[in-house]
Amino acid sequence: MKEGKQADWKKFAATGAAAFCLGLGVQSSIVAPHSNVLPTVKDAALSSSKPANSFVESDSALEPSEVRTINLFRENTPSVVFISTFTERQDFFTLDMEEIPQGTGSGFVWDKEGHIVTNFHVIRSANSAQVALSDAKGKQTLYKATLTGVDPDKDIAVLKIEAPPAALRPIDVGTSADLLVGQTALAIGNPFGLDHSLTIGVVSGLGRETKSPTGRPISNVIQTDAAINPGNSGGALLNSQGKLIGMNTAIFSPSGANSGVGFAIPVDTIKYVVKKLITDGSQITRPVIGISFLDSEQTRGLGLPQGVLVLDVPKGSPAAQAGLRGTVRTFRGIEVGDIIVGLDSVDIRKEGDLFAALEPHKPGDVVELRVKRGTEDGKERRREEVSRTRSDFAI
Structure with a gap:
C-alpha cells in the first residue's frame, strides 16, 4: 500500500482545538476519555499478570467460557497499545523546548508497517506521542510515534512507529455489518493509565449517533455496556471470536461521571478511513456549506x-x-x-x-x-x- 505523507502534529493540534470549539452545546455530557486520571473507584476488570502467550488449558476450577475469555484476552493484549501524548513548553530560564505529559489513551496495531489506530481526541492537542508496545512475554518497549493522518469528523487518527515487523501483532479485523444486539462485546484498553485491562458486556444497541470532536455526528455507532473509562479511548472492542468490531471512543453520562453507556466507532467505518489516511495521508476532506x-x-x-x-x-x-x-x-x-x-x-x-x-x-x-x-x-x-x-x- 502506498505510504502517505507524514502529517504535521502542530497543524492538527491547532485544527482539532479550533474544531472542538465549534461543537454544539448539549444538555447531557459526552465524556471522551483521554486524560490520565487516577481512579477513584476500583474498576471491575481483568488485568494481565502472565505473558501474553501463556494460555490457560481446560481446568476443572474454571468454566469453559472463562478459559475462552482469558485466552482471548492474552492473545489480543500484544495488539493493543498504550499511548502517551506530550505538549511542548519553552523553559523560562534556558529557553529550551521541553515535552510536558498531556494525556494517555489506547490504540491498536493495524499492520506490519507499524501503523497504530486510535481516537483523534486522544492526540488532538498533542505535539508528539509515544507508543508502548507489548511483546509476547508482556515486556513493553517505547517507540516515538509520527502522525500519518487524522479524520476529526470520525474521531479517528493513524500514527506510525518504527518497530521491527516481528514485534508487531496486527489486530484481527472483523466486520460490524452483521452485529446483533445481545452478542458479547469485550473492551481491551488501558483505563486510568493501568496496564492492559478487560471489561465484558454485550452489544446493547446499533445505529446510534454521537458527536465527534468537531461537533459533526458520527452515525452507525455501536452502543455497549462494557465499561469504557478514561484511558480506554482508542482501545479495541472485540467479539467473542476475538475479532475487532469497533474502537472504544466515549461514554454517555447524564451526570458527567465516567460511567454509563459506552460507544464504539464501527470497524467498517474504521477500515475505510484508515485506508484513506494511510494511502493519501494528512486529513480527509468533507464537503461543508459554511454555516x-x-x-x-x-x-x-x-x-x-x-x-x-x-x-x-x-x-x-x-x-x-x-x-x-x-x-x-x-x-x-x-x-x-x-x-x-x-x-x-x-x-x-x-x-x-x-x-x-x-x-x-x-x-x-x-x-x-x-x-x-x-x-x-x-x-x-x-x-x-x-x-x-x-x-x-x-x-
Whole structure:
C-alpha cells in the first residue's frame, strides 16, 4: 500500500482545538476519555499478570467460557497499545523546548508497517506521542510515534512507529455489518493509565449517533455496556471470536461521571478511513456549506419548526454566496434566520440529517437547499443553490 505523507502534529493540534470549539452545546455530557486520571473507584476488570502467550488449558476450577475469555484476552493484549501524548513548553530560564505529559489513551496495531489506530481526541492537542508496545512475554518497549493522518469528523487518527515487523501483532479485523444486539462485546484498553485491562458486556444497541470532536455526528455507532473509562479511548472492542468490531471512543453520562453507556466507532467505518489516511495521508476532506447553527433541541425549545436554524453565515462562505441568512439581533429583538428543511430530495429535521445528506457528496458539488425564511411568513423557498467548496467554516 502506498505510504502517505507524514502529517504535521502542530497543524492538527491547532485544527482539532479550533474544531472542538465549534461543537454544539448539549444538555447531557459526552465524556471522551483521554486524560490520565487516577481512579477513584476500583474498576471491575481483568488485568494481565502472565505473558501474553501463556494460555490457560481446560481446568476443572474454571468454566469453559472463562478459559475462552482469558485466552482471548492474552492473545489480543500484544495488539493493543498504550499511548502517551506530550505538549511542548519553552523553559523560562534556558529557553529550551521541553515535552510536558498531556494525556494517555489506547490504540491498536493495524499492520506490519507499524501503523497504530486510535481516537483523534486522544492526540488532538498533542505535539508528539509515544507508543508502548507489548511483546509476547508482556515486556513493553517505547517507540516515538509520527502522525500519518487524522479524520476529526470520525474521531479517528493513524500514527506510525518504527518497530521491527516481528514485534508487531496486527489486530484481527472483523466486520460490524452483521452485529446483533445481545452478542458479547469485550473492551481491551488501558483505563486510568493501568496496564492492559478487560471489561465484558454485550452489544446493547446499533445505529446510534454521537458527536465527534468537531461537533459533526458520527452515525452507525455501536452502543455497549462494557465499561469504557478514561484511558480506554482508542482501545479495541472485540467479539467473542476475538475479532475487532469497533474502537472504544466515549461514554454517555447524564451526570458527567465516567460511567454509563459506552460507544464504539464501527470497524467498517474504521477500515475505510484508515485506508484513506494511510494511502493519501494528512486529513480527509468533507464537503461543508459554511454555516453555524443552533442545536435542534434548543431550536425546538424556542418553538421553531423542525429543521436546522442558521445562526451565522460567514462572509465569503458557499452559504453566503447562495444568499442564506443568519440569525441577527436588531433593535426590535432577535430576527430568526433561515431554517434549512431540505437538501435536494432529503428532508432535514435536525443537524444529523443535514450531515447525513452531505456525506455522499464531495467538495465542489452543487446541491439545492430548501429553507423556511421567517421574514416571509415561513414560506418555503427553493432558489438557494449552494456550491460546496472547502471552507474554514465547517458546520
